[in-house]
Amino acid sequence: MPEGHTIHRLAADHRERFQDCGPLRVTSPQGKFSDSAALLDGQEMDTAEAHGKHLFLGFADTGWIHIHLGLFGKVNFGTAAAANPPTDTVRLRLATKDAYVDLRGPTTCALITDEEKQAIHERLGPDPLRPQDDPAPAYARITRSRTTIAALLMDQKVIAGVGNVYRAEVLFRHRIDPYTPGKDIRPAQWTAIWDDLVALMREGVRLNRIDTVRPEHTPEAMGRPPRVDDHGGEVYVYRRATMPCHICGGEIRTADLAARNLFWCPKCQRPARSRRKAEAPLPRPA
């Protein structure tokens, strides 16, 4: 379930359980990380950090474990490693005598150097969850681009950490048509998007799930049934195709955009130019 909030939460969870806890048992039951695991076995993890969807576990003497979960990767924490042997799909297990963590199905799990880590940071855009990150370079790219804002928000070189859920939800919250070209996004709109992502994603880290509905649109406030779905959080449009919009009652739509599912409300997120007209939204390019 990896958008940026998940990865920042994982970094904090790794620090809490394993940072400066003495030598770790490092193994790769599945085998694909065995050589590096052997190098790391018995070392101490001294830090863990996240940038966008990338997780870095720091081992002062040996380097960094670079982890990217991709679409399927999963992390499970547990206690009493000895009593819970890993299954053969576990790529990486870190363990103390009290706690363990298992990594399965990542796109990336590799031992890298400081220089390689730096190169990864340099190709990522600012991350709303990194307090020191500046949203200005992201806007500079957006305002130069004819690509749709929906695609730009998913481009990790532009902004790091936003995934398919946050992109759909933040555009809805600001009534922005997802097909708006980047160059038509006004500075005030970008500031509002960034500030909102900072708030939403921080809440995502805290609760370990994505909630985006405002207080007046919660199930309790509206007297509607809560969402029944594997993500847990309350949302406006993500995976709600054909269901009624919580605000206007119109039908939520879905479309393919850059090989991902886009969700939006065509009434609430009408292009600015046609919002004055009482007509249906303009036809979309395929």
Next chain:
DNA sequence: GTAGGATGCTAAC
């Protein structure tokens, strides 16, 4: 039991 999809990304055409 099996197919298909999923909050991601890259390399190759």
Next chain:
DNA sequence: TTAGCCTCCTACG
């Protein structure tokens, strides 16, 4: 633009 990667879960027989 497409195929490929990696795993888990759900829906459907």
